[in-house]
Amino acid sequence: MTDLSAVQVWTYVLVTVTFMFYLYIGWWARVRESSGFYVAGRGVPAIANGAATAADWMSAASFISMAGLISVMGYDGSIYLMGWTGGYVLLALLLAPYLRKFGKYTVPDFVGDRYYSDTARVVAVIAALFISMTYVAGQMRGVGIVFSRFLEVPINVGVVIGMVIVAFFAVLGGMKGITWTQVAQYGVLILAFLIPSSALALKLTGQPIPQLAFVFSDLTEKLNQIQVDLGFKEYTEPFRDKSLLDVLCITVALMVGTAGLPHVIVRFYTVPNVRAARWSAGWALLFIALLYTTAPALATFARYNLLASLNGKTIEEIEQLEWVASWEKTQLLKYVDKNGDGRIQIAPGDAFLRTDGDLNLAQPNPATANEVYFSADIIVLSTPEVARLPAWVIALVAAGGLAAALSTASGLLLVISSSIAHDIYYRLIRPTASEGQRVMVGRICVVLAVIVAGYFGINPMGFVAQVVAFAFGLAAASFFPIIILGIFDSRTNRTGAIWGMIVGLSFVVIYITGTQAHKIFGTDQPWFGNWFFGISAEGIGAVGMVLNVVVTLVVSRLTAAPPRAIREMVESIRHPDHPAPALILDEESE
Amino acid sequence: MANPRSETSTPSPNDKHRHLLDPYWRANQRLIWTLLAIWALVSLGAGILFVRQLNAIQLGGLPLGFFFAQQGSIYVFVLLIFFYAWRMDRLDHKFRLDVDADPTPPPQAH
Incomplete structure (x- = not known):
């Protein structure tokens, strides 16, 4: 038992030290004005923004559950690996530089201005709120689970501790505090993931770099053999439980959904210029790739180890x-x-x-x-013990899991509060609000959002996986197409964009609710099966996106062209040196 | 706020380069579509559509298609983004659109 208590002591020490560190950063980066609160004063260097984006993106699910899921799914788990990284290419090439050029604070800002329509703005705000709330609820649950496992407190107590800490960062520091805290959290979470993975790779293959061990050892072949001997299919066998078309659609939906997620997009508003937005997307994916190329290696090693050490x-x-x-x-x-x-x-x-x-x-x-x-979760959580690492590494994994959950939760809460305080309160309700009032409303909204998120953390919805599919499907079928077309097709007009969103969103919502009715509403049967070529709820966002694009393009060409001012705005977004239209408008209105 | 008066912003400090702006956008688009073709080829192509065929080939201890799906495509994604950032820096410079090098930067808020 001495061993266990050593782990606990180390966990308390490391969690306390890292949290003091985050708190110090949050205090150091505290802000007073609204541009600091929403977009960190646009002064974040590209590499730092990359690290913050990576921490923002990689949640408790990426850190704890993803390797485990891949371990169970084998090849089919590639949907998460390609889907959650490939979206960054779309972001870097098609979205980030132009949205940064446009300026402003939020995604609904762009949608509302580009399509000269408050209706479009409201649809965008609702979609942003729904997507972010879905996500953050899962994160608060993740915080609670990590606390309960490592500090041996009840899950609900863990959720409450997490709520207090997240609220502190977000209320005090706004985007600036969150950004710099996330940079630190990235450092903690990546070390916590790489050290145990590397130790397990060394133990099983004699090669400490997991990516090299994955390719240059015969472990995967051995695992394939064990799987066949035990009556499973080969680990590397493609399309075990999902059809080729479904794998394709899910991957595309996750890629496109990633590129359309408001809390990811908003990160590119925090850098100084268009050039920094391009580079920072590269840094973000490099930092993400460190974990995402290690996870499949760990998945294989851990499954091999588990089967070999237990069976028979x-x-x-x-x-x-x-x-x-x-x-x-x-x-x-x-x-x-x-x-x-x-x-x-x-x-x-x-x-x-x-x-x-x-x-x-x-x-x-x-x-x-x-x-x-x-449980799939033990693939990551048990690795340090399996590899016989010292107690402090086990404690580091706890600190890493917490860093992953907290950094994602705080980024999401900021998007929620800016949606309410900026897009609704300032843009629609009180355009005359002062700087001070807007920051104050932003802070109040963070507190409210934390409370709502905490409620869902303590009373988790029974269909979290379906809701996440929803979030990606909605982002894919709504934001992504209208932002891309808003930049690359100056002929796209208000009517086209609104109809595109309506058709894309309704198709996805009806399809997901219908195929998942038994889980969402508790009906005996789903209302209908996967009637669209067997594509599952997770992949239908890809179809919704295509529908949205087609409808938007066709309707735009059948109706009047957008006003000249809008076409000039699009022209200006495409060129890094023109003054950003949105920023000038802001200057004038303040 | 639904109708941004963007005409206030368009007379750019660059009017003398205006004829160069379209080639800039065309070159940018060409680059984007080329890189996206590679993006689709390694992930959706090698990782999914042709995974069975590629799995007949071994890369070290992994079937090649499986390698693309779980490792290779991610490496290519990272390279694509950095390559794009690097090429766009050069393109901006060629068309004198790089903000950093401009002695009189356009007005920016904050």
């Missing part, structure tokens, strides 16, 4: 593995000798019975030969 072993042998005992206590791992042969076998299918869709670890499932249940 006697109960006594397994009981001697310290990490098994430690994770069994958290209910993330459970084994039972169903056939009474004194050994543990792994096979396809659930080891335990499900009640209402959730596994019931008290009731072994007699229908399968599988005797082990493990």
Whole structure:
């Protein structure tokens, strides 16, 4: 037990030290004026913005759950790897430089001005709020889970601690405080991910760099062989559970959705100029790629290790593995000798019975030969113990998981508060509001958003995965097409954009609610199956995007061209040296 | 605020280069579509559409298609963005649109 308490002591020490560090940065970067609050005074260097974007983007789910998901899905897990990185190419080439040139504070600002329509602005605000709230609710839950696991407090207490800390950063520092805190959080989370992965790679292959170990060892071939021996399909076999078309659509929807997410886009408003926006997208993806190329390697290593160290072993042998005992206590791992042969076998299918869709670890499932249940989350969480790393590394993983969850939550909360305070309060309700009033309303909105997010963190919705599919589908079918067309097609007008959004959004909303009705509304059956070429709810955003583009282009050409001023604005967005129209307007109005 | 009076901003300090602006935009678009073609080829092409065929080839310990899906495409994405940033710096410079090098930068808020 001395070992466990050493872990706890280290966890308290590292979490406290990193948090003091974040708090210090938040205090150092505190702001008074609204441009500092919303866009960090546009003074963030490209590399720092890249690191902040990476921390903003990589949530507790990327840090803790993604490698585990890939480990279970094998090749099919590539949808997350390509989908959540490929979007940055779209951002860097098609969106970031132009939105930065446009200036302003939020995505609805661009939509409202480019399409000279408050209706379009309101649709954009609602979509931004929905997408961000969906995300942040999951993050607060993630914070609670990490706290409860490592500090051994109840999950709900963990959520409340997280709420207080996030609110402190966001209220005090606004975007400037959040940006610099996120830079620090990136450092913590990437070290916490790379050190254990590298140690496991070294232990299993003798090569410490996970990416090299992945390509130049025979571990994947061995894993394929074990999978086949146990009755699974090969790990690298494509399209195990999803069709080619579905994999394609999901990947595209995630890529396009990523590029349309407001909390990612807004990061590119914080850099000094167009040039910095381009470079900073590169830095962001480089920092993200460090984790995203390590995760699939870790997924393979950890699955190999798990299967090799548990399957066919006697109960006594397994009981001697310290990490098994430690994770069994958290209910993330459970084994039972169903056939009474004194050994543990792994096979396809659930080891335990499900009640209402959730596994019931008290009731072994007699229908399968599988005797082990493990949560995908232990792939990352158990790595330091499996690789026999010292206690401080285990503590570092806790600090990294918290950094990942907190940095994403604070970035999202800022988007929510700016949507309400800037897009609704200032733009639509009180255009005469002073600097001080706008920052004050922004701060109040952060507090309200934290409370709402905390509520959903404590009372999680039962269909989180479907809601996330929703967020990406909506971003893909709404923001992405109308922003791109707004920049690259000066003929796109208000009527076209509004109809494009309406058709794209309605198609995606109807398709997702219909195919997921049994999970969202608790009906007995989904209203309809995946009738559109078998494409699942996660991938339908790709189709919604195409619909939006087609409708927008056609309707725009059947109706009057946009006013001359708008066409000149588009012209000016395309050229880095013209003065930004939005900034000049702001200057005049203040 | 629905109708930005952007005519106030368009008479640019660059009117003498105005005839050069269109070639700039065309060159930018050419670059974008070329890079996006590579982007689609490595991810959607090599990683998904042709993954089965490419898996017949081994790269070290990994089937090639699987490698593209889980490693290779991400490396290419990073290179594409940096390449674009580098080429656009040169293009901006060629058309004298780079803000950094401009002795009298256009008015900017803040």
